[in-house]
Each structure stands twice: as C-alpha cells, then as structure tokens.
Amino acid sequence: MQIQSELSFPKSDYSRVPYELYHDPEIYRREQKQIFQGRTWLYAGLESEIPKPGDYRTTFIGDTSVVFNRGRDGKVYAFVNRCSHKGALVCRNKAGNAKMHTCIYHRWSFDLQGNLATVAFQKGIEGKGGMPPEFSRKDHNLQKLQVATLNGVVFVSFSDGVEPLKEYLGEFIVGHLERVFREPTKILGYQRQRVKGNWKLYTDNLRDNYHGPLLHEFQRTFGVSRSTHDGGSKMDPRHRHHLTYSTEGTDRAEVTKQSFAEAGASLDRLNLADSSMLDFRPEANDGLTLAICSFFPNAAFQRMRNSLATRQVRTRGPNEFELFWTFFGYESDSAEMTERRLKQANMVGPSGYVSMEDGEVIENVQLATEATYGRYSVIEVGGNGPIEDKPFRVNDVAIRGFWSYYAELMEMEPPNAVR
C-alpha cells in the first residue's frame, strides 16, 4: 500500500516529523494493523489484577477490546474480546471472575484460554438443523494473543513473529522494570485522562526530556525535577523504548539559577503551606528519585519518588486517546507508605500538577496542527543525525528513536534512514 508522498519523513534522521501523521485517518487505520497488531509487544495490565484462576480484566490494545485472565493452570491467557461466531463482545464486564466466557448472543462458550467449548444446538434439535457435519469447534476459537509476563507485568502480542519480550525490551529496560516491580504489587486504583490529541503526541511527550522543567512550572518551582539535576536518558538498542532518570539535590545552586534565568524561567517562587506531599522515602537503592520508562508503543512505567504507576495509551481515533493510569504500591507497604504514595500521586494523573499540563499542551498541538500540509515539527535538541544515548538530560533524541521504529513497522522509512 503506497503512502502518499507528502506523508514521508523528509530527513533520514527523523528530525522533521510531518504534522499530518497526527491527523490522517488512513495512517491511523494502518497503525492499528502494523503497530498495535504488528510485530510489537503491548502492555495489557498487572498480574496482581487477576490473582485467582478465572479472574479476568478487559483492556484495550489500540482500538481492540482484549481480555486477559488467569487460567485454571495458573497461567495468564489473553484473547481478543470478539466472539468467533458473529463478532459480539464476549466479556461485557470490565472485570470479574468466570469459569467460562459465554457470549450472550447465541451462548457460545469459551474456556479461559479462548478455546470454543460448547455451541448451542451444535447437533440441531431432535436431529434437525445444527451446524454442518464438517464444523469443528477447534476451528472457531477466539483469536488468541501471545502473552509474556515480567515480574507480574502482563504483555500481549498479536504477532507470532515478534522477538521474545526480554529481547524486545533490551537489557537496560528489563533492569528498570525488575526494579520497579521487584515485589508483589498491590493496586491502589485507576485514573483515566481522555486527551483530545493523537496518541503519538503522548509518546513524543514521554520521550521529550527538554520540556519537563520548562512546561511543568510546579516541578521547577518546588525543585522536584530540574534539568540541572544529575540524571540521564537511555534507550534500548533499537531506540524504541526510553528511560529518563534523575536524582534530586544533585545540582549546584549557582548553575541552576543561571541556566533557568537564561531560559526565562523562574525558580522557587512558591512556598507550600503543606509540604507533606514532598515527603519522600528512598526505596530502590539506586539513588534515583525519578525514573520513567516509555515503552513502545503503548505504555509508560513511572517511578516518581514514591508514586508508582503504569500508564497505558488507549487510542480513540486519530484525534483522541485515553491515558489509563494504574497506581500501585507493594503488598509489603505499611499504611504510612501507602498514604505517602497516594499523596504524591497529586503530581500525576488527570489532576496531576505535572500531568495535567501534558494533556493541555497536547491538545494545543492537535488544534494548531489541524489542516496543516507539508509542515514538520523540529526534533533537534541534543543534536541531530545518529540516534544515540547522550550523557546529558536535555535532549529529545528518543523521540527520533520512536519514529525510527514506527517508520520501520509502517513501511515508511526514508532513504538511508537511521535506526
């Protein structure tokens, strides 16, 4: 399928991204197939959401309703939530426990692995009717997805050809996830933010280290994370995922003041009347206060001091996505630690001091790039050319990394494309 010429990347290093990619319905349709149902792993949920056999949850992978559940053998299975008969939803509830999944339309019943178990009137009624003799139930199972779990995080794939999960993630990202999910988790709750913008504006935003302290004035004002803190930005070998990390209290006052003054951004103007939200208990023995992993294509795994969450991107057409947050702690948390996590979550989510602004600015971009043809965003902070890790935080190279893998999956790589 030929992509129109104006929807190509004009530069081989992806330092120019056409705005039409955030609007074009054909591109969106192609993404559902090539990205969300392509050679990728996608974040579905957490094992702690389905502890007992029969427990299930529905989620969305791109536009597709997907069920993941715990089988009788204790393993996690996932399938597309679409009856193999006439396409009705099989699980109509968001979550629950079931011995079998039965479609309400004609009562076709599926086991927890998605195998078709019973068909009403398969042999007809009193010998009349029923399915043709060659009908075999095992030809009509639900569309099963590959499942891989890592420390209780559930990933699914539509593809039989995708590399094993750990390879897909890369060693460094595996290490981060193993640290965030080093103990059994306990769900604290869900939050949803429905943003009127294209989903890729969010994946850009996650990988954009440049904007943090500049947009998020609250952060900069209270010193939660400043560009001048020690930290870094690192990708997997194929540059599709990204980890941004930093440590508080590691910048020098004079350097900080001058750098921000040069950026026209003021610091430390506000005093909190109740600063208990900033009370932080170091946990992971790596000295980090902030570590956010962006996972290609549909998630982020956040450690912001003691606030831990997964963020899943659910597409809702080219102009909207829902950011689905799962907040968690550990089973071993004291009541005090749980309270600390809940309070620090004031920084994130749809009312998050930080996150609300990402929503706002993404909507601004979507609005301003309507009906924009032959124009491109500029991605050059920290350098252009090869996509590689940088030893300084102020860079958005990882954004180009995302686009390089995107272009590969979408079969849109420009000549001499960097990877």
Added chain:
Amino acid sequence: MPLAVKMQSPNSQSDVDAQTHFAVVKFVSRCAWLIDENRLEEMLEMFAESATYQVLPLENLQAGLPSALMRCSSRNMLRDRILGLREATVFNVHSDRHILGWPQIDRGDVSGEYKVKTPFSCYQTDQEGVTALFAVGFYDDIIRINDDMGSFLSRTVILDTYSVPSLIGVPL
C-alpha cells in the same frame, strides 16, 4: 393500588428540621457558585483547617480502591492546589457551571454535624463558547452547621465521569 410511600424510612436518622435542611442547601450551593465565579480563595474559607478534600473516581469507590485524583489531607493542601493554579500550573482556559441536585441529608455521628450527599453536574465552556458536559457525580460531605454558619469537615467528590475529559485543574 399503589402503596403509599413513606417520606422517611424507619431506620433513617434524618429528621433534620427544615431550617437546617435549608442551611445545608445554601451552604453546598454557595460552594459551587464560588467555584463558578472563580472565587476559589473564598471557597477555601468554607473548609475547616483540618478538612480533607479529594476527588475519587466512581470505579475506585466501587472497587474499594483509595487512589484519588486530588487528595488534600488538610485545608493547606487545598490552598496549595489553588495557589498552584493561580501561579504555576497550566490548564485549559474555560469557565465552569455547576448544576446541583437536592442533597440527601442525614445527621452525622456528632451533634451539629451532617452527612450530605449532593448530586452535581459541571459544564465547561471554552473560549469559543462551546459548552460540554464535563463531569457528573455526587459530593459526599460532612458539614458542621452552627446557627446557619457552615464548615466542611470533609468533602469527597465522587466522580461518575472518571474518564476525565482533558484534565481537572480547578477543584470540582
């Protein structure tokens, strides 16, 4: 033939007199009015110093999960949130309009305190004059009423519309 419906169930604690009932209605509706008028600092004064304020998604309430969108464990935290809105946080330019329903009022555990549940809707209008329903839910409050003066001891905004359109910056 339909059964006559009793105005109060025999187990209800609420024989709240009309004057108190009216004082509660005035109090709750004033809070919503002040938000709509962007008089957030005056709204803050309606909260006791140790009052808590949180916005809780209905799906978390139903699942027994504690995670809240806004979680202020003191009036000072709510003050900080409002100050943040004025001075730091960027959020969508809009105006709010709350439309409330009649509150359900029960006597609280302590004399002079009332448990009040009020359904609300909040519409947002953008700079182009387009109004959309933004959020629906109910306020779950404990309010102290003394001689027609009121004070929130706690407020939980239960958010039916937990797939939040864009963001919630201003307290609901």
